[in-house]
Each structure stands twice: as structure tokens, then as C-alpha cells.
Amino acid sequence: MRSGLERTLRDLESLADDPSHPLEPVGVESRYDPPRSSIHPDRALSWLRRLWPVVAGHRGIFAVALLASLASLLCGVAVPRVMMAAIDDALTTRTAPLEGFVIAIALLGLIRGGAGFVSRFWLFRVAYAIENDLRVTLYDHLSRMSFSFYDRVQSGQLISRANSDIRTVQMFLTFGPLICLTILSFLAAIGLMLSISVPLTIVAILPLPFVGVLGARLGRLTFPISWIVQSRMADIATTVEENLSGVRVVKAFSAERAQIHAISKAARRLQWINVRQAEVQAAHAPVIESMPRVGMALVLLVGGWLTIEGRLTIGAIVAFTTYVVMLQAPFRMFGFFLMMVQRAAASALRIYEVLDEEPEVRDRGDAHDLTDPRGAVHFQNVTFGYGDAAPVLSGFDLDVPAGETVAVVGRTGCGKSTVARLLARFYDVDGGAVRIDGEDVRDLTLASVRAHVGIVPDEPFLFTTSIRNNIAYAQPDASDEDVIAAARAAGASDFIDRLPEAYDTVVGERGYDLSGGQRQRISIARSLLANPRVLILDDATSAVDVHVEQSIHDALEALLEGRTTIVIAHRLSTIALADRVVLLDSGRVAADGTHGELMRSEPRYAEVLAHLEDDTGARDAPAPEVAP
């Protein structure tokens, strides 16, 4: 809990800190203020209590809004009382002039309208402000989470929490206070009723306890149901999301029917629980809402009798019936309110579940920036496995002096990309250490490590924005010259120039309207523009043809001069870029040397590059048996 608190305090600090950090450049103008606070870190608190700091960030206008609401509601409550006086004093006993009452009613109306405007206006705005804060806070939090988090959690889940759950909470915050005040005004009404006639008031509010009991029951029953509803909506969202992103596979294998089957099943599961919810609602809500009208009948009976007895006036009956009608609204709302509270609670918990996750890889308190590194990389007896799975690397030792280019080769899935991810500290090692210039990366700030370690990932992901923005991803304010230079070095400038809008061409979803090789080259350009000291090329030219690859290599030779580079490769042409080759096998470096040395001394190395040696017909002719 303490660390949670620390985290939130830190979050709050950085939520507030805007200005661009030299290592984390910002290329957009910030048009809105950051939220003033995040949720309360103490998980033991109730959901509302945890939300309080966010609400408190707006407490000034919130208070104004609530006061105005109160004024408006009280005016509303006063009207029947004045009407009663008008009927009794001006019309029945005729002891007072009618006009005075009429003016009083009109005035109350005007105040109610004016105060009502103020109250609604600010209440809505506060609720929207809080929604805004929650959205930004959640996004901010998600942006801090480590790879390991995204390895576990589905993005559909996150989106539904960041959207429908936040909206549910927002709904509650908009209407909740209003309903609370309505219920409060109901107390004021009861006060006025008591001042008119105690016995009649008792009769009128007799059905209330039932409402309380039933309401509580309804709430208890709906809570788990609304939880299920939310999660089934999330299931649907997930199915839809997967279908959209996998559309190429769905089409290629003609799986439309199976997919529709899946969504139909998910939709019917949601249908069932929705109907269940309505049934529970139907069993309670009408009773809850009708109770005040039972009060009305009782008022007529008892009040009528009291009037006949001469102990009450007709005006009082009118006032009471009006009050009971007025009470109906809060009662109606009460049921709705209970449901809303339950839903909001369920949603809030789902949001907190995300906010309570802590990034596994994060800056230590005393972390310092890596400044002007030479770029010497040292993996020292590193052991690492994803989650609880068996280690991918164990006893992995690799020393890359500053400025050297090393090729890492190994079989599919042996852990080459993992080495890259550890160096950029996307994950923390389980044992041993990863060092840059002798410093353990865990002692350095994440931003500085990532600013100096650049990766061209094995999957070139592009964003739906212009090619220029994609290339300038690390430095949004990079000049056009820099962008073009990076594109040229990556062998991408030719095809970009041929596009109708050149660098301003907006690429489609994930860049799928470019060819594979084109995407890869933009991805390379993106990393080159970041100009890292240590560069990792993770199978970065797997989808380009030999000519383009050669021209990229020619450009890279110059660019890599003086940089520490790790190339992960399956092709000899790429390996040729390197001064030295290491063979990764069984989680450790199995061989280390120049290509020629390894070819001679290490059978496993030759095997990984098998094509080269036996491609003159190994397919047809089995390897000749060595005669004894």
C-alpha cells in the first residue's frame, strides 16, 4: 500500500508536469490542463472514497452547483405550501388577498429557474470534467505499463474499461448528486408536511420503509448482474476487435460463418443476462414506485376524514397531495439511483483494477539519466523468462564494446528478440544484469535508456498517420530534411517520392496499404531518425529484395560507423554487416567469432545457416553416408 501511495504521488506529480522532457520530446501543443489528481491509492477504501480526490479537484464549482441545486429544490418544495395558504386563506376563509400568494408563487418559480440553470450547468460540467480526468488519468497510466502487462491483458478489455466503464461512472456523477439533492429536498418536504399536520404526515410516509427495504434488496440483486452485463459487453467488444484486426485471415480461410456464430453466441449470452436484469427490475421497481401513491390514497382517506372532522383544511389536502406527487419523483429516482450506484460501483472497480496495476519495469527512486553513452553493452550472466514460463535466456553472457557491430544468429524462437528487449529494458532480467557503459540499466531512467537504445522491431508497426509523422515518431518536431535523410538511408525515399502525396500520404490501418518491404523501410527510417547510440536491427530487412537490402546496407555501413549495433539476422548478407557473430542456443551464447571461424568450428552455426551449404540439391539427394 505504501508503494501504491508513492506511485500515485509520483503519478500526480507527473500528471501535472507538462513541459517536454529532453528525452521525451513533445511535438504537440498542450491545449488542456492535466487533471489535478488521480484516484486514492488505498485499495481498502470504498469506491466512492477512492474517487474523492478526483472530485475534490473540482470541489469549488461542485459546491456552487450543489448550493444552487439546493436553492432551486427548496423553492420547488415551497410552492405547494404557498398554494395551500392561497387556497385556505385567500379562497376558503378569504382572510388574505389572493395577489400576494400569486406573486410569491411566481417569485419562487423565477428563483427555481435561475438557480436550476446554475446548478445544472455546473453539475454537468463537473461531471464532464471528472470524466475527462478519469480518461486522461487512465490513459496516462496505461502508457506507463510495461510490456508484460500488455502480454497478459487484451486491449478490448482495456478499451471497454476506458470507455463504457468511465461513462457509467460519469453518468452516476452527473445524476447522482442531483438525485441525492432531490432526496434531500424530500426531507425538506417532509418538514413542511410535519408543520401542517403530524398525523397526516405519518400516514403519508408510512409506505417509506418498504421502499427502503425493497430498494436495498434490488440493489443487492442487481450488483452481480450488472457486473456480468459489463463483462459480457466486454466479451462482445473483444470478439469484434479480433474480427476486425484478423479480417484478412477470416477472409482467407472463409471463416465468416464461424465468426458470426461466435458473435451471435456472445450476443445471446448478453441477451440472457439483460433479460434477467429486467426481470429483477420488474419485480421490484413498480412496487417501489407505487408506494408513494399508496400514501396518496391514505392521505385522501385520513386527510379527508380529518377535514370532515374540522381538524384540517382543504388547502392542506391539496398541499399534501402535491407533496406526495412530488415525492414520487425521488422515489422513482431512488430505484434508478440504486441501480446506477451498483453499476457505477462495478464499473469503478473495473477501472481501479487497471489503475492499481503497477508497471513492472519502472524507474527506481534514485535512477539517473544515461548521458552521452559510449555505447558499450554488456549482458552479464543474464537469466530471463517471460512470466512464469521456463527461462528463455539462462547464463547469457555477451560483451559488445562501444562501436562494434555484432550479429546474433540462432534458430527461430531461441531468444534473439528477447535479448533486444532486455537491452532496451522492456523487461527486467530475472538474474544477472544488463549494462550499458558498465551501468546496470535498472539504475538508469527508462526514458534515457530508450532514447539511446533504438530497436527496429521484427514486426514493422505503422500508425495511421502520414509517412512523415511515422518516420518522425521519436522526434515529432524533426525537420523535413532529417525525415528525408532518414528515409533515404533506409532506402525508402524512392518509393515515398512516387506516392501521390509523398511524405504526407496517410497510411491505412497499420500501414497495410503499403507492401511489406515498404513498411519495413519506414520502420528502419523511424529508428534511424531517433539517432540512438546503440541500434538493434531485429531481422529488419526480411521483407526486402536483395538490391534494396544491399543499398540499405551501404547506407547503414556509414551510419553505423561508431555506433554499437546488434543485428539479428537469418541472412548471410545481413551478417556481413557485423564485425563478429554470436550464435545463440539454449539460452546462452554457444559460439562467438567471425563468420568464417564459426563456419569452420561450430556445426550448430552451419546448421542454422544450412541453406547456404547444401542448397545445391539437398532436397533431392540425401546427405551421403560417410563410408566407414
Place this chain on the structure above:
Amino acid sequence: MSFGGGAFAGGPVFGGLGGQGGQNLPFAGVPTELQERVDEILATEPDVADEAVDFSQAEYDRRPFTLGRFLAPHWVALLGALGLVVLETITLQAGPLLTKIAIDSGIRARSTQVLFAVAASYVVLIGLSMLISRARIVVTARVGADLMVRLRVRIFAHLQRLSLGFFTEEKSGVLFSRQTSDPVSLAALFQEGLVQLAVQALTLMIVTGLLVALNAWLATIVLLAVVPAMLLMTLWFRSASGPRYLDVRDRIADVLSHLQESLAGVRIVTAFNRRRHNVIEHRNVVGAYREANDATAQVNAVYGPGSEMIGILGQALLFLIGGRMVLRGELTVGDLAAFALYLTAFFAPIQQLVQLYTVYQQGTAAVVKLRELLAEGPTVGERTAAHPLPSIEGEIALENVTFSYQPGTPVLRDVDLRVRPGETFALVGATGSGTSTIAKLVARFYDPDSGVVRIDGQDLREVTFESLRTQLGIVPQEPFLFAGSLRDNVAFARPAATDDEVLAACDAVGIRELVDRLPYGIHTPVHERGVTLSAGERQLLALARAFVAEPRVLVLDEATSNLDLRTEALIEHALDVVLEGRTALIIAHRLATARRADRIATVHDGQIVEIGTHEDLVAQGGRYAEMFATWARHY
């Protein structure tokens, strides 16, 4: 524990939440204290029957999507609901009338009998209204839930028909909200909106009738003063809020697509230190959304309290005029009291209608957007007269094919190509030259602008998608894996495949070792897009998937580009077995892969410049020979 979840089965309720069902995962669902009650509820759930899916590529409802057509199939239930609504409203509105009777005939006539009778009938009416409203809630919820299922399935099915080009251009965030938030808005419109609209409109009419019946003159004067004011304000509200709500919808779409893309590219965001930038960017889109919301708050704040104010001022007017009438003896106090009560009842529905307006706006906006989406036809569609392609021999022919993604920039020009049945045919060419495009045409993801693509002599445009694609095994350049088990992914094309068949496919591509290493074997969950596997493993699984499909024609687009050479060699051996007698179209930049093909075609700048065996092409000394020379020098 079952891992069957994810995209395929819809997933177990909470196991499906994480898509993975492991209990040590977070987001596995319910807080413990809730679990029991949730389980209790779920225990009562009947098994969802496996409904046969009725889906056709070519035939579907092409009429514009309207609310009327959407509701029409349920008209009986809807009429029933409406009837219940009418009854409910009538029982509710009897209150003030009974009050008037109680005051005039009971209290003023000093008759306790009347009082009793009034109270008794009141209670009976309340009981009735409770029963009716209970029935109404259940009926509308049933119909509503039913409509939602049909709507969701319909939108989803329609999207399955749309062509690949559509998905490449449209942001998936937009399509996502079309399928998630729009149906919800529509459900709200139906369940709260329409029913309440009926209730309130009816209340308004009944109350007006009662007011006039009580005293026509007074009713006319008061209503004449009040109604035009309300009307004017409502008109203002309508015109002011319409565009504001539209703006809200657009802004929230921005927020969602920013969020969605950030999550999709979260690894790149992290790697390139873009956190701060993106947070600010997100703050900007969320801020714009908030401003749009604030703008609606303005009109709402004027309208709601404003109409309340008019209501109270109406009461003041009533007392001024009605009070004078009482003083002059033209009206009883009971009548005035009833009048006052009815007037309150007159404004209540108007208030409600205002609240409904938001729901109405969002609902109708959803209808419009859905109509647009559903009116979107596939650019590459199945003809109504399309016939199934008989079992393929495997001859692929492109005749004089010209194709462009964007009009005016042809990617392929006059391509002529004939792949013989059973042949292994390689396409090579500079990156961006159009090789993948040829593969996409063969799978009929796109149609040529001119020319014909044929398999076994049949124009692909004349055959059904299903018959074509179930016989093709396509391994696209970007291996995509679904969240679900390894098994579900490998058996994607043939969910009925046995575990042994799946394992055999894994064996064939040489990924058996990985499968055996995994904690649950082939039942191990795969995370979305397979991000927890290595790039090569993803390719291997995509290959295994194509193997299980048992295609007649295999199309491999850079399917082995991320594999180490040894693994690739293994795959090629496996392919030789699988491909026995089948046609294969292989696209590769690794010439070692290409040179094993029976024949090779070189694509250059959208045209086929040479075709022949490896030896022929090398001997010819053309483009291929040059590429091969470069390759041989460096590899």
C-alpha cells in the same frame, strides 16, 4: 479449466475476460466477494443453443436501414407493449381525478363513504398499475434484447461481406464503435426512449383532456399562456442541441480511435519514448470531447430548469385567474385543487421528454450511422448467380490483368500468367513491385480493373467465395494470430480438426518442440495477435494453419521470411510432401526459396518480365540473373 475462450467460442464468462482463463492472471474477473453471487446467477443460465448461422455473401437485405424496418418483425410484441403502456398511463393518471372526487364529493359533502370508496379504488388501481408495469418492463426488455441480438449479428455479418479494401481504408476504431456503442444507443432509444415517449405523450393528451373537461375556459387560458412558451423553448432546444450532440459523437470517436491505436502500437510508443507526447495528444482529444459535452450542458441547463420555471409560473397564473373565479363563485375549490394537480401532471411528462431527448438524439444518430454502414456494399462482392467452384485441379491463370488500388496508379499492368496444375511457381521481384498484389488477386481479395483471373478456367468473379477460399491455403505476409488457444488458431479453417491433425500440422512445420514445451500444449492460450510468440513462431503457426486447411492450391506470400534457414529448409521438405500434386504460388525475396520452384516469374514494376526455370532465367541473363548474381555474392 477450459481455455476454449477468446474469439472463437465467445469465451467462458469470466475466463473469457482475460481471454485466457488462467487464475493467476489479473482481469480474471470478479472480486472474490462477488464471485459467489455471480456463480449463483450463472448456475441458472441455460446453455446457449447452437444456432445454425444463416449467412450468404451475395444475398442480404439491401433496403436502407430504418427504425421502422428494424422494429417491424416484432410488431406484435411492440403493439402489446404499447397496449400495456396505455393501460399503465391511464391507471397512473386516475390519481388527480380521484382527488377531485374526494375533495368535492367526499370532504365538502362530508361523506366518509365516498372517501372510502375513493381510497379503495385508488389502491386497486395502484395494484393494477404495478402488475401492468411489471409486465411492460419484462416485455420491452425481452423485445429489446432480441432486437439487439439481431442487430449485432446483422452488422457483424454485413462487415464480413465487405471487401478488404474497405478495411484497409476505414479506421478499425470507427468500425469498432459502429458495432459496440451504436447498438447500445439504439437499445437505449428503444427501451427507454420509445416507451417513455409513448407514456409521456399519452399522459400529456390525457391530462389535457381532463383539464378541458374540468373547466374548458380556464384550461384554454392557462394552456394558451403556457404551451406556446414551452413550444418556443423546445424548438430552440432542438435546433441548438442537434449539432452539439453530433459534435459529441464525432469527438468521442476521435477519443476512441486515439486510444485504440495507442494500445495497438503500445510497444512502439514505449520504444520510441512517445509517452509524454501521446498523453498530451490524448488530453487534447479528450479535452475537445469534454468541450463538446460542455456545449450540450449549456442547452440542457437552459431547457430543463427553464421549463420547470414556466411550469411554476403557469401555476401562478392558474391561481390568479382560477382563484378569482373561485372568489366569484364560478369554480369550486375542489376543481381548482384538481386543476393545480393536473397542471403539475402536465409538466412532468414534458420534463421527462427533455431528458429523453438526449437518448433520442443519440439513438437516431446511431440509426443514421448504421444505415450508412449497412448501405456500404462490398466492392468485391459475390454475384447472386455465383456457383460453387468444383474441386480444383490447380491451374491458375491471369489474363491481361491490370489492377490499381487507387484509380490512376496501376500496380499491375497487362499481366499474363499461367500456372500449371501441380506446379510450384515462384514470383520474385523488387519490393513493392506487385507480387503480393498478384496473390491477393488469386484469392480474390480484389478484382482486376480489366482482364480476368481464372482458376481451372473459371473466372473467379463467377464462383462463390466460400468454394474458392476453402480450397486455397493463403499464408499472408503478416502472420495474424487470434486470441484463443494454439489449437483454435491452427484449426482455424477447420475447427472440427482433431487434436492429432493439429499436432501433425505442428510437426510438419517443426513447431512441435515449442508446443511440447508449453504448459498446456496445443491448448495454451495465444495472446492477441500472437505477440507473446516470436516472429518466426508466428509464421510457423500461420503455415500450420494453412496445412490443416488441406488446400488444393497454396499461396505463400513471404511466409518464411523470418525463419532461420534450417527451419525454412525443414518447411520446404514438409511442403514437398503436402504439395504433392498440388499447385503452389510462392512469393519470396530469398532466392534460395524461389530457385527450388518449377518455374519462376520475375515481376518488375507491375509487369511480368520473364518466366522460366531457374536455369533458363540465369542463362537468359535478365533481371532474375542479375538478382541471383547479387544474391549469390552476398549469401
